Amino acid sequence: MPAQLRRFRSILAFFAALAPSLAPSASRAQAPRTRGRVGEYTPPRVWPQRARTFDLLHQRIAVSYDLDKRSVDGEVETRLVVTAAPTDTIRLDASQLTIKSATDAKGAKLKFSFDTSSVTVHLARRAKVGDTVVFSLRYHGMPERGMYFVPRRRVMWTQGEAIETPSWVPTYNAPNDKTTWDILVTADSGVSVLSNGRLVEVTSVAGGSKKLWHWSQELPASTYMYSIVAAKFSILRDNWRGIPVEYWVASDTVNAGWRTFGETPSMIEIYSRVLGVNFPWAKYDQSVIPDFTYGGMENVSATTQTDLALHGAGGEPENSGRGLDAHELAHQWFGDLTTTATWAHAWLNEGLTTYMESVQNEKSRGWEAGQLSWIDQQRSARDADLNEDRPLVYGDDKGRDPIQLFFSGHIYPKGAQVAHQLRRLLGDSLFWAGMHRFLADNAYKPVETADYAIAMEKVSGQDLDWFFDQWCYGIGYPKVSVTRAWDASAKTLTITLRQTQKIDATHPFFRFPATVRIITRDSVVRHEIMMTQQDQRFVLPLPGAPITFRFDEGGWLLGTVKTDQTPEELSELAKHDLDLSARWWALAALDGSSSPAAREARRLIALNERVPELRQEAIRQIGMHDASASADLLRAALGDESSIVRAQAIRSLSLADSATVQEEAVRLITSDPSFAVQEAALSVYDPSIAKEGTTPLLDRIAHGGSHGVRTSAAERLARKPDAAGLDALESMTAVKETRAIRTTALTLLTRWPDKTRATGAATRYLGDGDPLFAVAAASALGRIGGDAGIATLRRALASETRVTVKAAIVKALAPLE
Numbered sequence: 001m002p003a004q005l006r007r008f009r010s011i012l013a014f015f016a017a018l019a020p021s022l023a024p025s026a027s028r029a030q031a032p033r034t035r036g037r038v039g040e041y042t043p044p045r046v047w048p049q050r051a052r053t054f055d056l057l058h059q060r061i062a063v064s065y066d067l068d069k070r071s072v073d074g075e076v077e078t079r080l081v082v083t084a085a086p087t088d089t090i091r092l093d094a095s096q097l098t099i100k101s102a103t104d105a106k107g108a109k110l111k112f113s114f115d116t117s118s119v120t121v122h123l124a125r126r127a128k129v130g131d132t133v134v135f136s137l138r139y140h141g142m143p144e145r146g147m148y149f150v151p152r153r154r155v156m157w158t159q160g161e162a163i164e165t166p167s168w169v170p171t172y173n174a175p176n177d178k179t180t181w182d183i184l185v186t187a188d189s190g191v192s193v194l195s196n197g198r199l200v201e202v203t204s205v206a207g208g209s210k211k212l213w214h215w216s217q218e219l220p221a222s223t224y225m226y227s228i229v230a231a232k233f234s235i236l237r238d239n240w241r242g243i244p245v246e247y248w249v250a251s252d253t254v255n256a257g258w259r260t261f262g263e264t265p266s267m268i269e270i271y272s273r274v275l276g277v278n279f280p281w282a283k284y285d286q287s288v289i290p291d292f293t294y295g296g297m298e299n300v301s302a303t304t305q306t307d308l309a310l311h312g313a314g315g316e317p318e319n320s321g322r323g324l325d326a327h328e329l330a331h332q333w334f335g336d337l338t339t340t341a342t343w344a345h346a347w348l349n350e351g352l353t354t355y356m357e358s359v360q361n362e363k364s365r366g367w368e369a370g371q372l373s374w375i376d377q378q379r380s381a382r383d384a385d386l387n388e389d390r391p392l393v394y395g396d397d398k399g400r401d402p403i404q405l406f407f408s409g410h411i412y413p414k415g416a417q418v419a420h421q422l423r424r425l426l427g428d429s430l431f432w433a434g435m436h437r438f439l440a441d442n443a444y445k446p447v448e449t450a451d452y453a454i455a456m457e458k459v460s461g462q463d464l465d466w467f468f469d470q471w472c473y474g475i476g477y478p479k480v481s482v483t484r485a486w487d488a489s490a491k492t493l494t495i496t497l498r499q500t501q502k503i504d505a506t507h508p509f510f511r512f513p514a515t516v517r518i519i520t521r522d523s524v525v526r527h528e529i530m531m532t533q534q535d536q537r538f539v540l541p542l543p544g545a546p547i548t549f550r551f552d553e554g555g556w557l558l559g560t561v562k563t564d565q566t567p568e569e570l571s572e573l574a575k576h577d578l579d580l581s582a583r584w585w586a587l588a589a590l591d592g593s594s595s596p597a598a599r600e601a602r603r604l605i606a607l608n609e610r611v612p613e614l615r616q617e618a619i620r621q622i623g624m625h626d627a628s629a630s631a632d633l634l635r636a637a638l639g640d641e642s643s644i645v646r647a648q649a650i651r652s653l654s655l656a657d658s659a660t661v662q663e664e665a666v667r668l669i670t671s672d673p674s675f676a677v678q679e680a681a682l683s684v685y686d687p688s689i690a691k692e693g694t695t696p697l698l699d700r701i702a703h704g705g706s707h708g709v710r711t712s713a714a715e716r717l718a719r720k721p722d723a724a725g726l727d728a729l730e731s732m733t734a735v736k737e738t739r740a741i742r743t744t745a746l747t748l749l750t751r752w753p754d755k756t757r758a759t760g761a762a763t764r765y766l767g768d769g770d771p772l773f774a775v776a777a778a779s780a781l782g783r784i785g786g787d788a789g790i791a792t793l794r795r796a797l798a799s800e801t802r803v804t805v806k807a808a809i810v811k812a813l814a815p816l817e
Helices: 003-018 251-261 264-275 322-330 347-365 367-387 402-408 413-426 428-442 449-460 465-473 567-576 580-589 596-608 612-626 631-637 643-656 661-671 675-684 695-703 707-719 723-731 739-750 756-765 771-784 786-799 803-816
Strands: 054-066 071-082 087-093 097-104 111-114 118-127 132-141 147-150 155-158 179-188 192-195 198-205 210-221 228-231 234-240 243-249 284-289 302-306 338-340 445-447 479-487 492-499 512-519 524-531 535-541 548-551 560-563
Touching: 071 087, 087 132, 097 111, 097 118, 118 132, 155 284, 179 192, 179 228, 192 210, 228 284, 234 251, 234 264, 243 251, 243 264, 251 284, 251 322, 264 284, 264 322, 264 347, 264 428, 284 322, 302 322, 322 347, 338 347, 338 428, 347 367, 347 413, 347 449, 367 413, 367 580, 413 428, 413 449, 413 465, 413 512, 428 445, 428 449, 449 465, 479 548, 512 535, 524 535, 548 560, 548 567, 560 580, 567 580, 567 596, 580 596, 580 612, 596 612, 596 631, 612 631, 612 643, 631 643, 643 661, 643 675, 661 675, 661 695, 675 695, 675 707, 695 707, 695 723, 707 723, 707 739, 723 739, 723 756, 739 756, 739 771, 756 771, 756 786, 771 786, 771 803, 786 803
Parallel strands: 054 179, 243 284, 284 302, 338 445, 479 560
Antiparallel strands: 054 071, 071 132, 087 118, 097 132, 111 118, 147 155, 155 228, 179 210, 192 228, 198 210, 234 243, 479 492, 492 535, 512 524, 512 548
16 A cells, blocks of 8 residues: 555544454563674564464455445355464454354354454364364355445445455454465456456356356465455456556546556566566456545555546646556565565565655656655655654554554655665665565565565675664664865865764664765765764865765765755755755755845746756745745746646745735636646635635536545635535535545535534434445534534434444544533
């Protein structure tokens, strides 16, 4: 799953409250650590894996479903080997499922018992360690998670990560076991069904009114990647080296499907080459579905994507699905071929995949495209520490849904940057050889950070304990202060480095390499240094006086660097350095400076820099520090060829004069081809002062070309509350709309001055067939409060049977009573 899943944090935070404990508490005891032994990394802290009593070998899962009743009926045959101790019972995870029967391999009935979280099968005879056990379970369920139903689009889909699979099939629900499986789905004859692995056959049943789709996953993977997607699809067929590559999309989105996924074969080629491990599965399919709870999910060989990934031409490049495509594809190696053994090490799935996403940019768009990705990762990783002060490798001992570990902001960008820091330390050849070794040594296995460290140590021949201790188990990042002293007689430049971040038992000093690049009158001089102390001095010989100075050439370091360079020095670097990362760092260092040099640099970059992201940043700074004096420049930037620059220009221009910018905002809202620009213009549009009033907003709500445009328009209605705006918001909560649109609209209704319509809508939707939207309705009533809201919640609590909705009602009532 990519970083986009943060937008669904509120829903999943609710699920976290419901989740049973799946793993023992993290052990505080630590075995003696090996030090200095290459290939024997022992981490400073251990997060235990779930204790296994058996090895799951294979499951054969046959299901049928009812979209309108939101129900599933199934039978699962399970084959496993007892591993821990002799036993006469086998326990599988099964969440809110009704178990109807249990039988052994010969069809003889077995005793069983079940509760809301598991089923226990009593074997006919005691099984010894090493014995193979086979049994079948028949069951029925009305899943509130795990299997999702979208009746308005006639779509059903499943989602497993992190602990949702047992909501629709009894299984082992932890990532530290891998198995093979067959999935057989009975669906209406007009429906296509996608699942993992190889399509074995499709046969007609029920007199031809239904079809049975049989898929077989013949190589082992973890059970959270079990997947079914069933809908009426147009299947777009592609291939990579003869391996089928397909895109399953709705018939009215074929062009958008090709636009979004068309680069997939070239991405597979890039990853296969740089990793030295070819795409490891029988095929690669991507399906697009409505109301998906995340951006995408890397189900082995059958990725599921939100339909928000599809976009018209107006969505490019900002909303391009290429990044999501690249991210989920990379999971087929990192996450599927190798899989974190416990969610504490989820960065091995998500961080390495996020890094491969940036590598795809580097290899397909050039080095500077990669640099922009790494700059963004570094910024996000630093911001993560503002959300939560925690290390990268971090588990949970409070019994919460492990998916909450994904949301601090660490495992995606910081995990990616661990790989980037290692690449800088080892160099390209050793780094990519280490990535290959990690995959080759651990293919089809669960892994932990130690496995990655050991592979890198074996390839490099280096003891990397210090590296993984600080970056994976330490908290924070280096904050480096740099001062300089030039000795003209000795022709030496002395640089003094100091790490200023908090340093204690959990917040380490960071050891790292850096390139110091100095330009003199006739030379470019580079010195490689290694910071190994909190305060450290380096004396660098030079052929002449330094003219420009760049610490950490290439911008590799995950950290902050503050130097004693003057605004004039920084301005020259920002305007003229050949390295994009140097220009970016210098421009960022000038942020807040009102010096003439800084103002001149920002203007020059805004008008002449060839990289749009740098022009965008210059325009942002101008808006923050010099908007009124630079209004003409900002208006000129509204015609920039890059949509991200135009979008920033209208935001910055609004800081100069929110009244006069309204005319420009209307023009962009109604005529700019870019959705991103329309959204930016909507964000500054004020219907209370613009002569057009709410008319442009109502038009974009009705006819906006993207989710973002429609919701951006809706968010501005409250600036001029009127009956038409209220009607528009309530119409957006209708069942025909997507869950995301409905939830946004309901939230906005609760902020309306008059809460009457919000209370009515939330009351009506407490019984909505979509449990996640019913949860949103309960939350809305809790925010509104009042006697009517409390009474409604109490009545609903008495009759509600859905576990997730009932828990949401209890949570909404808690602060009101």
